[in-house]
Amino acid sequence: xxxxxxxxxxxxxxxxxxxxxxxxxxxxxxxxxxxxxxxxxxxxxxxxxxxxxxxxxxxxxxxxxxxxxxxxxxxxxxxxxxxxxxxxxxxxxxxxxxxxxxxxxxxxxxxxxxxxxxxxxxxxxxxxxxxxxxxxxxxxxxxxxxxxxxxxxxxxxxxxxxxxxxxxxxxxxxxxxxxxxxxxxxxxxxxxxxxxxxxxxxxxxxxxxxxxxxxxxxxxxxxxxxxxxxxxxxxxxxxxxxxxxxxxxxxxxxxxxxxxxxxxxxxxxxxxxxxxxxxxxxxxxxxxxxxxxxxxxxxxxxxxxxxxxxxxxxxxxxxxxxxxxxxxxxxxxxxxxxxxxxxxxxxxxxxxxxxx
Numbered sequence: 001x002x003x004x005x006x007x008x009x010x011x012x013x014x015x016x017x018x019x020x021x022x023x024x025x026x027x028x029x030x031x032x033x034x035x036x037x038x039x040x041x042x043x044x045x046x047x048x049x050x051x052x053x054x055x056x057x058x059x060x061x062x063x064x065x066x067x068x069x070x071x072x073x074x075x076x077x078x079x080x081x082x083x084x085x086x087x088x089x090x091x092x093x094x095x096x097x098x099x100x101x102x103x104x105x106x107x108x109x110x111x112x113x114x115x116x117x118x119x120x121x122x123x124x125x126x127x128x129x130x131x132x133x134x135x136x137x138x139x140x141x142x143x144x145x146x147x148x149x150x151x152x153x154x155x156x157x158x159x160x161x162x163x164x165x166x167x168x169x170x171x172x173x174x175x176x177x178x179x180x181x182x183x184x185x186x187x188x189x190x191x192x193x194x195x196x197x198x199x200x201x202x203x204x205x206x207x208x209x210x211x212x213x214x215x216x217x218x219x220x221x222x223x224x225x226x227x228x229x230x231x232x233x234x235x236x237x238x239x240x241x242x243x244x245x246x247x248x249x250x251x252x253x254x255x256x257x258x259x260x261x262x263x264x265x266x267x268x269x270x271x272x273x274x275x276x277x278x279x280x281x282x283x284x285x286x287x288x289x290x291x292x293x294x295x296x297x298x299x300x301x302x303x304x305x306x307x308x309x310x311x312x313x314x315x316x317x318x319x320x321x322x323x324x325x326x327x328x329x330x331x332x333x334x335x336x337x338x339x340x341x342x343x344x345x346x347x348x349x350x351x352x353x354x355x356x
Contacts, residue, residue, distance in 0.1 A: 033121045035095035039160070040340035042152055043080045045087050046100035053134070055100065055141050062145030063098075063152070067343065069274045069295060070310050074339045076153055093121035095159065096152045099128045100141070106132040111140025115151055123162070125155040160348035161185055161284060172202060177356050180231055181321045185352035187345065190226075199256045200229040204345070224309075224332040225342045227349065228257065231323040239324055240291050242278050245315055249326065253297075264301035269308060281314070284351045290316030292350070297330060309333065312343060314350040327353060 037043060042063055044051070064075045082091060084101075097119075106112070111131040119126045127148055131137035164185035172192050173183045179197070187204050194201035203226040230252045238244060250268055257266035268276065276295030282288065293315065298308035313328035329346030333339055 033093055035093055035121045035124050035159075036090050037080070037094040037096065038341070039095075039156065039344050040075070040077055040338070041080055041094075042077045042096040042098055043082055043091065043094040044098045044100060045082050045084055047102075048083060050100055050102070050137070051081050053138075055138055058138075058141045058145055059098075059100075062141075063149050065149065067294065069277050070339065070343075071274050071296065072335050072339075074310075074343060076149070076156075076340075078340075092119075093124060095121075095124060096155065097124070097126045098148065098152075099126070099130075100137070101128065101130050102133060102137055103130055104132060106130055108132065111136050111144070113140065113144050113148060123155075123159045125152060127151060157344055157348040157351055158284065160345055161352045164188075164348065165352065176200070176229065180229060180323070180325055181318050181356060182325060182327075183354050183356050184327070184349055186349060193226075194256065196256065198231050199252065200227075201257065202227040202229065207342070222334075223337070223342050225346065226330060227346075228253070228328040228330065229326070230256070230328075231318070231321070231325045234317050234322050234324040240315065240317075242276065242291075242293065245278075245291065245293060245326070246276060248324075249313070249328070252326075259299040259301070259306060261299070261302075261306065264299045264306055266297055267300040269296040269298045283353050285354070288316050288353055288355055290314055307332070310339060310343060312346045312350065314353065316353075318355055320355065 044059060050056075059079060063077050063079060065077075067074045067076055077096070080094075108130075111129065114128045114130070116126045116128070118124055129137070129140055129144070129148070131140050164187055167188050169186045169188070169190055172186060172190060175192060175195070176183050179200070186202065189205035191203045192200060193203050203224075207223045207225075232248060232252075239248070246268060253266040253268075255265075259265060270276075274296040276293055278291055278293040281290065281292045291314070293311075293313045295311055296308055297311050299306035309330060309332035311328050311330045313326055315324065315326045317323070318325050327350060329343075329349060331339055331342045331346065333342060
């Protein structure tokens with residue numbers, strides 16, 4: 001699960017005021033302007049003195065949490081600094097923007113954290129942290145940064161999910177409803193490539209993002225991603241334990257996801273540093289509750305292990321069909337390119353699942 005180094009929620013509530021409101025500044029949302037910046041980035045707007053102080057340590061530890069247990073490491077966010085006098089033009093439309101402002105005229109006994117939406121662009125998330133002096137700002141960031149992270153985290157996958165929902169895939173959607181009794185938002189251009197009574201594989205459009213080769217420059221890195229959807233009879237809640245879900249996963253993958261190399265098939269990596277982790281979650285509308293699992297897959301067989309990648313899965317019981325359903329996203333990308341966006345896209349799809 002995502003690692004946190006934060007104080008208890010009760011302490012946060014006692015020390016920090018967190019409010020949410022519509023923007024009090026002129027909004028560009030009605031003009032149709034889109035957000036700028038990359039998925040997985042937060043622009044921090046603050047003076048250089050704040051950025052160079054101890055506050056930066058808490059911004060880093062609170063906002064750049066790792067999504068476990070991937071290798072190479074995948075952070076929820078990366079921070080981009082901008083000084084207030086250079087926050088202009090397209091930078092104002094940055095998708096995730098955090099203002100850290102010391103205002104001597106602020107009269108509050110504790111720092112304030114305020115959330116605003118659609119300020120300079122549609123679906124933009126802006127959060128202000130305001131304090132009257134440095135000590136108050138340090139305490140506000142230390143005890144409130146967890147809430148700030150969670151607001152940006154939800155906004156990131158929700159923004160992707162809503163974009164997919166604008167153009168539903170009616171063909172694949174109808175097949176999912178007929179075979180599994182579910183539907184979900186999918187990227188435009190997805191393809192159903194394996195169609196079996198209890199197992200589907202859906203490919204997402206291949207994307208290319210720069211690979212960093214250090215001093216030798218960059219190249220375009222191909223990213224392959226998609227979904228595995230499978231189901232089997234639900235008997236009792238013991239099937240929802242991590243070990244039972246992994247055993248069922250390995251059986252399904254061995255028989256349904258062969259490698260291009262004859263005799264090899266998709267399996268799960270069980271080495272300690274990437275051993276699968278899981279937690280209970282709900283979908284975006286709160287109607288489907290289940291067990292989320294993240295880990296690494298690898299192609300096995302012929303007495304050896306081959307290439308692999310990351311997976312992010314959601315397991316739940318469909319009460320209408322009495323089936324245990326798994327929707328498992330996979331990402332195959334070069335280790336020298338960022339996995340943040342394709343994994344966020346998987347997360348958005350999983351959160352969009354509905355039972356029909």
